[in-house]
Amino acid sequence: MTQALPVPAPGTVFGDIEIRVRYAETDRMGLLHHANYLVYFEQGRIELLRSMGRTYKDVEDEGYLLVLARIEVKYKRPARYDDVLTLRTIVERTTGVRIEHRYELYCEYKLLAEGSSTLACIDREGNPQALPTYLANRTASL
Amino acid sequence: MTQALPVPAPGTVFGDIEIRVRYAETDRMGLLHHANYLVYFEQGRIELLRSMGRTYKDVEDEGYLLVLARIEVKYKRPARYDDVLTLRTIVERTTGVRIEHRYELYCEYKLLAEGSSTLACIDREGNPQALPTYLANRTASL
Amino acid sequence: MTQALPVPAPGTVFGDIEIRVRYAETDRMGLLHHANYLVYFEQGRIELLRSMGRTYKDVEDEGYLLVLARIEVKYKRPARYDDVLTLRTIVERTTGVRIEHRYELYCEYKLLAEGSSTLACIDREGNPQALPTYLANRTASL
Amino acid sequence: MTQALPVPAPGTVFGDIEIRVRYAETDRMGLLHHANYLVYFEQGRIELLRSMGRTYKDVEDEGYLLVLARIEVKYKRPARYDDVLTLRTIVERTTGVRIEHRYELYCEYKLLAEGSSTLACIDREGNPQALPTYLANRTASL
Numbered sequence: 001m002t003q004a005l006p007v008p009a010p011g012t013v014f015g016d017i018e019i020r021v022r023y024a025e026t027d028r029m030g031l032l033h034h035a036n037y038l039v040y041f042e043q044g045r046i047e048l049l050r051s052m053g054r055t056y057k058d059v060e061d062e063g064y065l066l067v068l069a070r071i072e073v074k075y076k077r078p079a080r081y082d083d084v085l086t087l088r089t090i091v092e093r094t095t096g097v098r099i100e101h102r103y104e105l106y107c108e109y110k111l112l113a114e115g116s117s118t119l120a121c122i123d124r125e126g127n128p129q130a131l132p133t134y135l136a137n138r139t140a141s142l
Numbered sequence: 143m144t145q146a147l148p149v150p151a152p153g154t155v156f157g158d159i160e161i162r163v164r165y166a167e168t169d170r171m172g173l174l175h176h177a178n179y180l181v182y183f184e185q186g187r188i189e190l191l192r193s194m195g196r197t198y199k200d201v202e203d204e205g206y207l208l209v210l211a212r213i214e215v216k217y218k219r220p221a222r223y224d225d226v227l228t229l230r231t232i233v234e235r236t237t238g239v240r241i242e243h244r245y246e247l248y249c250e251y252k253l254l255a256e257g258s259s260t261l262a263c264i265d266r267e268g269n270p271q272a273l274p275t276y277l278a279n280r281t282a283s284l
Numbered sequence: 285m286t287q288a289l290p291v292p293a294p295g296t297v298f299g300d301i302e303i304r305v306r307y308a309e310t311d312r313m314g315l316l317h318h319a320n321y322l323v324y325f326e327q328g329r330i331e332l333l334r335s336m337g338r339t340y341k342d343v344e345d346e347g348y349l350l351v352l353a354r355i356e357v358k359y360k361r362p363a364r365y366d367d368v369l370t371l372r373t374i375v376e377r378t379t380g381v382r383i384e385h386r387y388e389l390y391c392e393y394k395l396l397a398e399g400s401s402t403l404a405c406i407d408r409e410g411n412p413q414a415l416p417t418y419l420a421n422r423t424a425s426l
Numbered sequence: 427m428t429q430a431l432p433v434p435a436p437g438t439v440f441g442d443i444e445i446r447v448r449y450a451e452t453d454r455m456g457l458l459h460h461a462n463y464l465v466y467f468e469q470g471r472i473e474l475l476r477s478m479g480r481t482y483k484d485v486e487d488e489g490y491l492l493v494l495a496r497i498e499v500k501y502k503r504p505a506r507y508d509d510v511l512t513l514r515t516i517v518e519r520t521t522g523v524r525i526e527h528r529y530e531l532y533c534e535y536k537l538l539a540e541g542s543s544t545l546a547c548i549d550r551e552g553n554p555q556a557l558p559t560y561l562a563n564r565t566a567s568l
Contacts, residue, residue: 024465067217072212075210188307197366
């Protein structure tokens with residue numbers, strides 16, 4: 001039997017990356033500390049953007065700061081030190097000012113965690129601004 | 143005009159702690175990195191438990207591991223380096239196996255973020271187990 | 285028998301702060317992860333500066349970035365989750381461009397770790413610059 | 427002109443890994459926070475061990491905990507968000523109870539930082555113990 005991650009619906013904008021759990025990311029329970037899932041999700045967004053030809057560094061250096069407005073994580077199975085995880089990051093929806101992502105974190109084809117988040121765009125003074133055109137109003141963007 | 147945090151409903155189990163944003167917790171935007179809110183919330187739960195006469199260390203050493211099943215954060219205003227924040231941690235509900243918390247993070251009486259989480263109890267092998275009696279089925283527990 | 289931390293030599297510029305080890309700062313061994321000692325030392329420097337009437341935030345906002353040129357830590361005894369540690373931060377020497385600190389980390393009057401570091405001053409472009417006068421060439425400064 | 431990292435002396439036990447600087451690892455200055463160098467060095471040691479056919483997870487699960495006795499870092503040039511760094515980890519010396527490493531961190535063939543550390547071996551109770559034979563008394567071990 002071949003094992004594989006689920007195949008997303010046609011047209012879905014997504015990307016898969018591998019992340020190995022670092023020792024420093026574990027805690028006294030011997031598990032990946034739950035706050036680090038947010039760091040992994042951030043890496044997933046950044047690598048998805050890179051795979052589409054942009055770097056988040058450029059976006060930010062152009063004055064578009066993408067900040068989290070909301071994030072949710074559902075933890076189903078623990079990740080452990082040295083596990084090699086696969087993180088799938090999916091663009092759920094983009095509007096003129098917001099980007100919604102979903103996340104699926106796997107280890108050996110088992111789903112460990114799911115997440116969702118909403119990014120908002122601000123300027124250097126912290127005021128809301130429209131997303132750059134190459135990110136806004138697309139099904140397939142960040 | 144006196145400024146103060148909102149007063150919770152009578153009987154609410156809650157605790158307030160102060161946390162100063164560390165330099166290492168900021169990011170390239172100059173703001174508190176969003177993953178660190180989860181670290182603060184954890185500290186809020188732990189200090190609330192301590193204020194009720196228990197330490198989480200004891201709970202864990204007795205073999206009850208409290209792991210996150212779900213967490214959500216809504217980010218409203220950014221926190222900055224060196225800000226002194228007030229974190230309110232509230233017990234929303236406890237059952238025989240789960241504890242639900244809410245979180246409110248303030249800076250100078252302004253609400254920066256809100257959160258909610260569900261803790262589940264597992265044993266050292268990672269299997270679900272009932273909460274210790276002093277934590278379970280109470281409105282006013284962890 | 286009264287227990288106390290050692291008394292520094294007269295004229296020594298130093299400050300003591302208390303830090304409780306957070307759950308997220310532990311690792312799979314159940315101990316405070318060694319990288320977090322650097323975060324604590326940074327907090328020690330910042331609070332020492334504050335006790336002298338300046339905030340590092342102000343220093344940095346005036347364009348003086350203090351970056352580490354060197355740091356060393358000697359780990360003697362482990363720190364554990366929920367331990368309340370006392371960190372002593374000592375100004376060892378300042379020149380026109382550098383500040384040297386020493387660190388002593390205690391738990392219940394036992395020495396857990398010692399450290400030393402050298403800070404250099406740079407501008408926003410990363411070029412070396414002289415320390416602000418209120419920090420430079422003093423035995424008793426940062 | 428071809429650029430390359432320096433070639434170590436014949437017989438040197440070393441390994442090179444690539445690490446991309448994460449957003450969460452930067453700080454208010456926009457640079458890789460200095461504490462994270464220790465996390466990278468740890469990853470370097472772990473991957474060097476893996477390249478020799480062992481995992482640190484196995485070593486630890488067999489009851490040999492390798493803890494830092496000392497670490498030093500010399501920071502020469504800053505690393506920035508999204509930089510792809512090359513970390514070289516070198517076994518300097520092993521005795522029956524200790525392992526000494528050196529570290530060189532590069533970005534685009536420029537040396538950003540150098541480090542050195544000493545690991546000691548303890549058991550689960552925190553008492554010193556001899557290294558496992560496959561790690562001890564070898565020039566070419568961890």
